[in-house]
Amino acid sequence: MDNRRSTTEYVFTISGGPVCWKSTIQSIIALSTTEAEYMAVVETAKEALWLIGLVNKLSVQQGGVQLHCDNQSATYLAKNHIYYARTKHIDVRFHKIRELIASGEIVLQKIGTEENAADMVTKPVTTDKFKHYLNLLNVYSC
């Protein structure tokens, strides 16, 4: 709240359990929600690239990484190579994601907020929601 920056966060899961996660303040100020989400998607894709390399080295075979994003306009922006007046200012380096999607290394999908477990790491959420997200991530006592 101090400096108007948004929070990027992501969680990667393998066979149901989370293996890699991060919650951090973005390094630059986003002018719109779409831009903030878009930057988060790109940040996540960068981490995904490294993980793909590592997983392949460990000789685990899998298809393209499925990336879920709960923002419709950010997913469209990543898939559609069109310039709009409102998004033309977004730095070119963030469009790396388009290349990754085109090559099939990353599959970007829109999901509902209630299915997006990473939601709990961007803001304080209510107890019920929090427990729901923890179950999604397979984090619980047993």
Added chain:
Amino acid sequence: MIQIGYKSCEYDCCVYVKSLDDSSFIFLLLYVDDMLIAAKNLDDVVGLKALLSQEFDMKDLGDAKKFLGMEIRRNRSSKKLWLSQQSYVEKVLDRFGMSNAKPVSTPLANHFKLSSNQCPKTDKEVVDMAEVPYASAVGYLMYAMVCTRPDLAYAVSQVSKYMSKPGRQHWEAVKWIFRYLRGTVGHDIVFGN
């Protein structure tokens, strides 16, 4: 390691890999003085252990139960694996005198409106806060977060913003996280279906 045919993985230099005759792999994970060996075939693991103990003085702890403070439990029949840090969290709570705190259900509640305005301004406040082990508490939380507790990620990122000049409110938030941990010491990450 290199001499006996292992390759350091270029994505993570702590991992050494060697491919075996039956097209499976043997992995060796090394972190300072902790070591994990994984292979499909137990004989390969035993062979590597024998080879290593010729070179170094080392202790064989059998099946992996603990690695870098993380407890590993597995159930082979149901193909599940649990990772937790129960004893680490207990130790930290004990250290900060929070072992008997009242548990809460979320890591950061909505009523904490943390901002840099709450940093100490008067000399009295600065002296007051100097006695609080803020940085070390956040450090302990951060280790738990990095290893097995993704649920703490947001809360820890919020409190660690004020590491250089923590105020009373920020310390309250840290204590809240400890209370959350109190209620959730037994949380593990579960891998497998």
